[in-house]
Amino acid sequence: MPNIPPERWLKSTEAGLYCEPGRFHIDPSAPVEHAVITHGHADHARAGHGHVLATPETAAIMAVRYGNDHAARIQTAKYGAPIQVGDVTVTLLPAGHILGSAQVVMEYGGMRAIVSGDFKRRRDPTCAAFAPMQCDLFVSEATFGLPVFRHPADTHEIARLLESMALYPERAHLVGVYALGKCQRLMCLLRESGYQQPIYLHGALRALTGLYVSLGVEVGPIASIEGMPPDALKGALVLCPPAALADRWTRRLPDPVRAMASGWMQVRARARQQGAELPLILSDHADWDELLQTVEDVQAGEVWVTHGREEALVHALLKRSVKARALHIAGRDEDEGEA
Amino acid sequence: MQRFGELLDSLVFQPARNEKLRLIVHYLKTAPDPDRGYALAALTGALDLPNAKPAVLRALGAAQTDEVLFALSYDYVGDLAEALALVWRGHEAGPAPTLSEVVTGLEGAAVKDVSDLITRWLNRMDATGRWALLKLITGELRVGVSARLAKTALAQFGAVALDEIEQLWHGREPPYADLFLWLTKQAARPHPLNLAFRPFMLAHPLEESEIALLPAADFRAEWKWDGIRVQLVAENGQGRIYSRGGEEISKAFPDILAAMNFSAVLDGELLVVEKPAAGNELAEVASFNKLQQRLNRKTVTPKMLEQNPAHVRLYDLLDDNGEDLRPFPFDERRARLEAWLEAHPNPRFDLSPLIPFQDWDELAAIRARARSEAIEGLMLKRGDSLYTGGRVKGPWYKWKRDPLTIDAVVMYAQRGHGKRSSFYSDYTFGCWRDGENGPELVPVGKAYSGFTDAELKQLDKWVRDHTKNRFGPVREVEIGLVMEVAFDAVQRSNRHKSGVAMRFPRIKRLRWDKPAAEADRLETLQAMIVD
Numbered sequence: 001m002p003n004i005p006p007e008r009w010l011k012s013t014e015a016g017l018y019c020e021p022g023r024f025h026i027d028p029s030a031p032v033e034h035a036v037i038t039h040g041h042a043d044h045a046r047a048g049h050g051h052v053l054a055t056p057e058t059a060a061i062m063a064v065r066y067g068n069d070h071a072a073r074i075q076t077a078k079y080g081a082p083i084q085v086g087d088v089t090v091t092l093l094p095a096g097h098i099l100g101s102a103q104v105v106m107e108y109g110g111m112r113a114i115v116s117g118d119f120k121r122r123r124d125p126t127c128a129a130f131a132p133m134q135c136d137l138f139v140s141e142a143t144f145g146l147p148v149f150r151h152p153a154d155t156h157e158i159a160r161l162l163e164s165m166a167l168y169p170e171r172a173h174l175v176g177v178y179a180l181g182k183c184q185r186l187m188c189l190l191r192e193s194g195y196q197q198p199i200y201l202h203g204a205l206r207a208l209t210g211l212y213v214s215l216g217v218e219v220g221p222i223a224s225i226e227g228m229p230p231d232a233l234k235g236a237l238v239l240c241p242p243a244a245l246a247d248r249w250t251r252r253l254p255d256p257v258r259a260m261a262s263g264w265m266q267v268r269a270r271a272r273q274q275g276a277e278l279p280l281i282l283s284d285h286a287d288w289d290e291l292l293q294t295v296e297d298v299q300a301g302e303v304w305v306t307h308g309r310e311e312a313l314v315h316a317l318l319k320r321s322v323k324a325r326a327l328h329i330a331g332r333d334e335d336e337g338e339a
Numbered sequence: 340m341q342r343f344g345e346l347l348d349s350l351v352f353q354p355a356r357n358e359k360l361r362l363i364v365h366y367l368k369t370a371p372d373p374d375r376g377y378a379l380a381a382l383t384g385a386l387d388l389p390n391a392k393p394a395v396l397r398a399l400g401a402a403q404t405d406e407v408l409f410a411l412s413y414d415y416v417g418d419l420a421e422a423l424a425l426v427w428r429g430h431e432a433g434p435a436p437t438l439s440e441v442v443t444g445l446e447g448a449a450v451k452d453v454s455d456l457i458t459r460w461l462n463r464m465d466a467t468g469r470w471a472l473l474k475l476i477t478g479e480l481r482v483g484v485s486a487r488l489a490k491t492a493l494a495q496f497g498a499v500a501l502d503e504i505e506q507l508w509h510g511r512e513p514p515y516a517d518l519f520l521w522l523t524k525q526a527a528r529p530h531p532l533n534l535a536f537r538p539f540m541l542a543h544p545l546e547e548s549e550i551a552l553l554p555a556a557d558f559r560a561e562w563k564w565d566g567i568r569v570q571l572v573a574e575n576g577q578g579r580i581y582s583r584g585g586e587e588i589s590k591a592f593p594d595i596l597a598a599m600n601f602s603a604v605l606d607g608e609l610l611v612v613e614k615p616a617a618g619n620e621l622a623e624v625a626s627f628n629k630l631q632q633r634l635n636r637k638t639v640t641p642k643m644l645e646q647n648p649a650h651v652r653l654y655d656l657l658d659d660n661g662e663d664l665r666p667f668p669f670d671e672r673r674a675r676l677e678a679w680l681e682a683h684p685n686p687r688f689d690l691s692p693l694i695p696f697q698d699w700d701e702l703a704a705i706r707a708r709a710r711s712e713a714i715e716g717l718m719l720k721r722g723d724s725l726y727t728g729g730r731v732k733g734p735w736y737k738w739k740r741d742p743l744t745i746d747a748v749v750m751y752a753q754r755g756h757g758k759r760s761s762f763y764s765d766y767t768f769g770c771w772r773d774g775e776n777g778p779e780l781v782p783v784g785k786a787y788s789g790f791t792d793a794e795l796k797q798l799d800k801w802v803r804d805h806t807k808n809r810f811g812p813v814r815e816v817e818i819g820l821v822m823e824v825a826f827d828a829v830q831r832s833n834r835h836k837s838g839v840a841m842r843f844p845r846i847k848r849l850r851w852d853k854p855a856a857e858a859d860r861l862e863t864l865q866a867m868i869v870d
Contacts, residue, residue: 147409147425149425150466246761266425267421267425268352269418275754277352277354312407
C-alpha cells in the first residue's frame, strides 16, 4: 500500500485539528465526540467531550478543574504506550511543558505525524523531559516564534528574585504565576536554589498545587496569608495568579514588589504593560533556538506551525529548505495565555 | 556599560520616584570615574553622541537574522534598540566596553567605522548591556528620569542642596570631573562659569487664614503672570535663557536672545504677545495656547516668530553689569530694575507693574476683579526680601486666583501605578451635550488628584461596583457619580473630541449627592474659554 500523506487525514476544522481515520480531535475548542488532550491548560483541555484520551496526570488535572464527570468517558494512556484509536495508532510522548503534557504521535497509512502540543526543551523538575521522535509531519507550536525570544537560564532568573528579596527585606515579594505549571515549577526551582521559607499561595493556586504534591512533586512548605498581620509578611514570598497581581487582595501585603514570571517578560514593553516591577523570564515554551532545534531533532519532512507567531518560524524553516506552512486553528490565534 | 545597563533596566521598571532616586544615587556611589559622569550626562540628556542612523541599526539586525525576521521582530517589540539587542547572536571573547570607552569611541570614530565599532561592542555584552548601548546610540533613554531628577540624585550623592548643583551645572561638560571631585570632597567647590544660572527664588502658596497675620505695609504686590518663569543671563554679547529647573531654552526663543544685548541677569515671565510693549503701555498678552506652540522646539520657523512673538515681563534684576544684586532688599532691586529698563528700552521687554494697595481687603477685591487669562493670581513680596534661591517660607507668597470649577460625570476609571496599582485612581469625566438620541456625555478631561486616601478607597469601591465594561486596564462605569472638578483654565483643542482642553484639572469635591443629569453641560465649559 502506498503511503498516505498526512494532509489527507489530518484536517483543520472549526473545533480544531481533526484526525479522520481515528475520528478524534486534538485539543478541540468545542465539545466533540472524541478528544485527545495534550495537556491541562484551559485553552487546550475543555469540559464536555464524549470521550477523552489523555495522560493520567492530565486526566487528574482536568478532574480537579472540571470535576470527575467532565466527559462521558475518560481513557488514560501512559507515555510511550501505543493505543489503537480507529485505524490510527496513537502514542503520547512527554512534551516537557507541564506535568502530564504530551505530544500526540499518530501512525497511519505508513506515515507518522506528531502534534507537539505546547512544549519546551529545558529541564523542568515538575515534569518529564520532551522526547524527540523522528516523524514525517511535525505540528509545532510557535508561542515564542521570533528571534527576539531566547530565554535566559532559570537559575539566573531565580537568582534575580532572591537578590531583590535580599535588597528589600522590609517588603513582600508578590509573583504573578499561572496556576497550572508555572506556580509549581517556580516553587521547585526556588527549593533547588536553597530557599527554605514557607511560600505563601493565593487561594486560586492551592488546588492544583495540592494535586502536584499528591502526584509526587516536592514543593516544600506552603502557607496562606489568611489572617496574617501585614508585619508578619515582611520579606515573605507570595505567589498569585497574574490577574490578582494588582487586585485589592494585595493591599494586605507590606508594600509588595510586584514580579511576574512568564516568557513574555523578555520584552520590556510587555513587562511594563503587566505592571511588573520585577519581570522574571521563566517560560514553559520553547524559545526561538529551541523551536528550530526541535524541527531538526525530529527530522520532519514537513512542518505545520500553529499557536503563536507562525509567520517568522515558517519563514525561517523555508529558508532552511524545510517544507513548512502556517496552520490556523480556530480560537488559537494570538493566544497569549499561559506561557 | 554593563552596570549602566543594569541601572537603566531597573529604572525602567521602577515606578516610584524615591526608588528611582535611590537607584541612581547607589550607582553614582559605586560606579568609577569617569563612567558615572557620562552616565549622569546620559540621564540629564546632556550626552550628545554622534547618532548611528536607524538604517545602520536595521542593517545590523538584518545581518544577525535576515531582513524579514528582523522586520517581524522590530514590529513585535516596537523599539529598535530593544529588538536589535534581543536578536543579536554575535559573540566574541573580550571585556565588555566601559561607558567611557563607548562615549569616547563614538566621538572619535569616522562614520564608516561606526557600524564595525558597534558590532564589536555588541558581541561582548549580554542583552541588557546591548540594550543600554543601543538606547544611548539612538539617543532616547525613556527610563522615566527627568534631568531634574538626575540632578537631585547628584545632590543627594554629594549631600548638597539641589540649588548648588543647578547653579554650577550650566556650561559644564561631561564627565563633570570638577563636580565629582567637589562632591567627593577631593577638591573645593568649583566656581560658576560665565553665563551661569542662578537658582530662582520661589514663593509659597498663601493660606487665606495666614493673611491677617501678615503686615500689609511690609509687602509689595504684583500680578502673577501666566507664562513660563525665565532667567535671562547676558554678558558681552552672549546670552542664555533658562527655565525654572535651570534648563537652557535659548534655542526656542531666538527673538528674545537677539534682544539680549546687555550685561545683566534678569528674572521675568516669558509670554507670547499680540502687541509689543510701547511707551508705558504693557504688551498685550496672547493665550497660553500660543506660548505652548513655542515651547520645546529645537528650531523655530520665521512664520512662528511672526505669529507668536515672545516677550519677557520683568520681575527682578539679579545682576547688573557684574554687580550681584541678590544680597540687596527687594525695594532696592526694584528701583534698580526700573532704572535699568529705562536705560535699556526694548519692545520685547516690559515691567511687571506693582499694584498699589492699602490693606488686604483692598487687595482681595483687586484680585477678585482680575479677569484676564494672562493673570494667574497675585505675588506678594516683602519689601526687605533678599533674593535667595529656593522656596523659603516667609519672604514671598503666591496668592492664586480661585480656580474655575465644573460638575462633571465620571465615565471611565483606570488603575494607578506603584502604590496605587490596586486602586482605580485615574478618572475620565465628561459633560453633557445634545447627541442624536438625546443628551450624551462627552469626555472633557482626566484627573487623578485632589482626594484623600479614604475617598480613594470609596471611589475604588464605587468603580468596581458600577463597572459597565472593561477595556484592558480601563473600566467604563455607569453614569451616576458627579465630581466637582477644579482647573486653572480651559482652551480650545483640536485633539480632543469635546473640542476643549482643561489645564491642571483636579478633583475638588465628590458630589455623591448630586444626580448625574444635573452635572454641567459642555457649553458651560466652552463659555469659560477666553481667546
